[in-house]
Amino acid sequence: MLSFFLLFSIVSCVSNNKLTEGKFTPGTYTATAKGFGGPVTVKITVDTKSITEVKAEGPSETQGIGSMAVEELPSLILKAQSADIDGVSGATYSSNAVKLAAGQALSQAMGKGADVLTMKDGLYEATAKGFNLLTPVAVSVNIAGNTITAITIGKNGETNGMPQVVQNKLVPRIIEAQSLAVDALTGATATSKALIDAVRNCAVQAGATEAALYRKASSQAKKNQEYTTDVVIVGMGGSGTAAALSAAEQGLKVIAIDKAAKWGGTAAVTSGPMGINVPSQVKAEIPNWQDPISKTKRVKAAGEKLVDDEALFKDWVEYTKVDGVQESKTEIIKKIMDRSGEVIDWLGGYGFKFTPAVGFVGGKWGIFTSYAGNKALTEDYFAAAYKKFADEQRGQYFLETEATKLLMKNGKVVGVQATTRDGGTMTIHAKAVVLASGGFGGSESLMKKYLGESWKLYGMAQNDGAGILMAVEQGAATKNIDMPPMSHFVAPYSIITKFDNPMDNDIPYGMVCSPEVLAVDQSGSRFINEEDIAMNAYKVGAKYFTIFSKEQIDALREKGFGAAASGRYLSQGGVKANVPLSNIDQVLEEGVKRGFIYKSDSLKGLASAINNGRMTEKALLASIEGYVAGAKGSDTFKKPAQRFERLGAPSASSEYYVAVTGAPYIYSVCAGLDVNAKMQVLKKGGKALDGLYAVGTDSMGVLFTNKKGYANYGGVAQGYAFTSGKIAGEEIAVALKK
Numbered sequence: 050m051l052s053f054f055l056l057f058s059i060v061s062c063v064s065n066n067k068l069t070e071g072k073f074t075p076g077t078y079t080a081t082a083k084g085f086g087g088p089v090t091v092k093i094t095v096d097t098k099s100i101t102e103v104k105a106e107g108p109s110e111t112q113g114i115g116s117m118a119v120e121e122l123p124s125l126i127l128k129a130q131s132a133d134i135d136g137v138s139g140a141t142y143s144s145n146a147v148k149l150a151a152g153q154a155l156s157q158a159m160g161k162g163a164d165v166l167t168m169k170d171g172l173y174e175a176t177a178k179g180f181n182l183l184t185p186v187a188v189s190v191n192i193a194g195n196t197i198t199a200i201t202i203g204k205n206g207e208t209n210g211m212p213q214v215v216q217n218k219l220v221p222r223i224i225e226a227q228s229l230a231v232d233a234l235t236g237a238t239a240t241s242k243a244l245i246d247a248v249r250n251c252a253v254q255a256g257a258t259e260a261a262l263y264r265k266a267s268s269q270a271k272k273n274q275e276y277t278t279d280v281v282i283v284g285m286g287g288s289g290t291a292a293a294l295s296a297a298e299q300g301l302k303v304i305a306i307d308k309a310a311k312w313g314g315t316a317a318v319t320s321g322p323m324g325i326n327v328p329s330q331v332k333a334e335i336p337n338w339q340d341p342i343s344k345t346k347r348v349k350a351a352g353e354k355l356v357d358d359e360a361l362f363k364d365w366v367e368y369t370k371v372d373g374v375q376e377s378k379t380e381i382i383k384k385i386m387d388r389s390g391e392v393i394d395w396l397g398g399y400g401f402k403f404t405p406a407v408g409f410v411g412g413k414w415g416i417f418t419s420y421a422g423n424k425a426l427t428e429d430y431f432a433a434a435y436k437k438f439a440d441e442q443r444g445q446y447f448l449e450t451e452a453t454k455l456l457m458k459n460g461k462v463v464g465v466q467a468t469t470r471d472g473g474t475m476t477i478h479a480k481a482v483v484l485a486s487g488g489f490g491g492s493e494s495l496m497k498k499y500l501g502e503s504w505k506l507y508g509m510a511q512n513d514g515a516g517i518l519m520a521v522e523q524g525a526a527t528k529n530i531d532m533p534p535m536s537h538f539v540a541p542y543s544i545i546t547k548f549d550n551p552m553d554n555d556i557p558y559g560m561v562c563s564p565e566v567l568a569v570d571q572s573g574s575r576f577i578n579e580e581d582i583a584m585n586a587y588k589v590g591a592k593y594f595t596i597f598s599k600e601q602i603d604a605l606r607e608k609g610f611g612a613a614a615s616g617r618y619l620s621q622g623g624v625k626a627n628v629p630l631s632n633i634d635q636v637l638e639e640g641v642k643r644g645f646i647y648k649s650d651s652l653k654g655l656a657s658a659i660n661n662g663r664m665t666e667k668a669l670l671a672s673i674e675g676y677v678a679g680a681k682g683s684d685t686f687k688k689p690a691q692r693f694e695r696l697g698a699p700s701a702s703s704e705y706y707v708a709v710t711g712a713p714y715i716y717s718v719c720a721g722l723d724v725n726a727k728m729q730v731l732k733k734g735g736k737a738l739d740g741l742y743a744v745g746t747d748s749m750g751v752l753f754t755n756k757k758g759y760a761n762y763g764g765v766a767q768g769y770a771f772t773s774g775k776i777a778g779e780e781i782a783v784a785l786k787k
Contacts, residue, residue, distance in 0.1 A: 105147055106132075117643065149260075204390060236511055293305040305438075323388050388776065486517070491511055506715055534759075561709050571592055649706055
């Protein structure tokens with residue numbers, strides 16, 4: 050998320066007959082509400098009968114999305130002489146924040162009693178957009194006796210587990226407080242905000258004012274807590290869960306904590322882990338097995354391996370060698386590979402279910418063991434595991450509990466200090482600490498520090514690098530922390546949802562992922578056969594651009610793309626082949642307004658509009674000339690001739706040019722702390738930091754090199770998460786029994 054400062058002021062010298070004379074106490078009133086990225090503040094100046102000025106500040110709202118709400122809504126509030134206005138499409142959270150803050154400021158101006166909640170009895174229904182772009186979250190609210198008595202989430206397209214935790218945790222808090230001034234649940238932010246928006250809609254239907262709905266709820270008394278245990282696990286995603294279960298079954302006393310309101314982390318929304326020759330799968334006869342080598346379905350015989358593990362190890366080690374220098378820790382690669390299959394079967398004992406290993410996205414290595422149920426059941430697998438952890442292994446876990454620092458004694462890690470949901474302090478004394486906090490993909494500042502730029506995140510935003518920072522503060526070393534993050538798909542830098550036709554919203558998606566376009570890096574140089582852009586755009590950084598001339602825009606308007614253009618995620622159905630994009634001009638205008646589409650009457654002007662300090666007219670012209678040659682049959686990147694047939698190449702002398710910003714969206718970063726084969730965190734000198742372990746994304750850089758990207762064999766990150774977690778639990782048990 051890009052942070053910037055916005056201050057927009059609208060002044061009126063005209064009274065409005067919608068407001069009664071004497072309604073306000075003259076003056077300037079200020080209120081603040083939570084937007085998408087942070088606080089949004091609105092200042093409203095009134096005389097006795099009208100609003101005369103509206104100012105809005107949004108220092109952390111997303112540029113080109115939330116910023117539009119901060120920019121545009123003050124004038125609408127002034128014109129309407131009310132905070133009851135329509136928001137900006139695609140910027141619901143920011144719009145609601147501006148409207149709420151404005152309503153609260155007006156309530157102050159109207160004096161005591163303006164925020165009294167008054168609602169008519171009845172059953173009300175509304176929908177609001179959550180994470181899923183196509184299916185909104187349906188919500189029904191029952192109001193009786195001027196009280197919200199029930200809130201029920203209905204049909205939705207959210208990731209399984211998100212509506213469940215919101216229903217079970219956030220709904221009771223709203224009902225108890227009789228207020229929407231509650232925090233969204235960490236780990237289910239989009240679904241939480243959709244629920245809050247839908248409940249607001251229902252309550253307004255019932256006659257409530259927004260200011261009354263968001264009146265401050267009474268805060269819980271802070272409660273400090275203290276525990277003593279053998280092991281504390283910081284993070285309850287895949288790696289933390291495996292570490293907790295592994296340590297507990299060794300007879301250790303275990304406490305697990307997570308800042309999110311739900312367990313599972315990124316592991317609960319991924320497709321599945323790497324499992325190399327899972328013993329039960331090797332033993333079994335598997336009918337209709339998709340052989341990744343022959344690319345055919347056949348019967349895998351009982352006793353037959355699913356992958357040549359020796360060949361895979363050789364390939365992996367070669368991949369992580371640069372100029373003859375091995376930059377990964379090959380002993381850890383070997384250990385993870387050897388244990389990963391066994392760990393899949395071990396997880397089965399805790400309720401997890403997996404499908405037989407196949408190649409990932411057409412790959413030749415049969416190691417990708419997806420969760421059975423295609424993500425729909427994954428949340429249930431974690432629930433079953435934690436039930437066994439608590440009921441049978443007597444483990445303890447605390448959600449919405451954020452670790453803030455490591456406890457140290459004589460150079461040894463002896464526990465953690467954490468903050469609970471009510472703001473209290475939880476102190477956990479332990480003989481060993483496992484960091485399983487998911488890396489730093491949710492931290493813009495750490496991505497800029499370690500990766501040089503901020504990347505668009507599709508994974509879990511709560512993974513903000515806190516665990517890594519705590520360790521580094523105590524002298525821990527990092528390993529390949531500056532390597533490219535993990536990305537398997539591309540999408541426009543900004544997702545449009547404004548238009549009624551989903552395919553219109555997806556026009557920018559088609560323009561950045563179609564194999565029929567010219568893609569350039571941030572300097573303006575072509576870098577790829579555009580057929581391969583989805584899986585490989587990350588190689589040139591957090592952004593790339595696709596370039597069009599007027600002639601190509603005309604072709605898209607009249608005929609559309611020659612092939613369907615869509616992506617794995619964040620699309621709204623995709624752009625169909627041979628369908629004219631008649632609304633392309635309005636879509637491009639919206640993109641320009643949002644700041645991710647650029648238009649100019651020259652290539653020099655286009656480079657200037659992008660204004661990234663790297664793009665040059667010379668590079669753009671060279672890319673176009675090379676692409677023209679490719680269209681004539683001699684493409685340097687070997688793109689097939691049919692991919693040039695519909696659009697051809699951009700003209701070197703056109704009436705205007707368009708650039709659309711594409712982004713390789715990331716699941717997470719790939720690297721963090723340095724560890725040894727026991728998963729002990731290492732200090733800069735190579736010695737273990739006593740008492741501290743790191744698993745999953747917090748230490749995955751040991752498998753790679755920072756000169757190349759993630760090893761895309763299939764489920765490597767999730768396989769490392771589960772396997773490194775299990776190893777850490779075992780090694781801690783060995784160490785504590787000495």
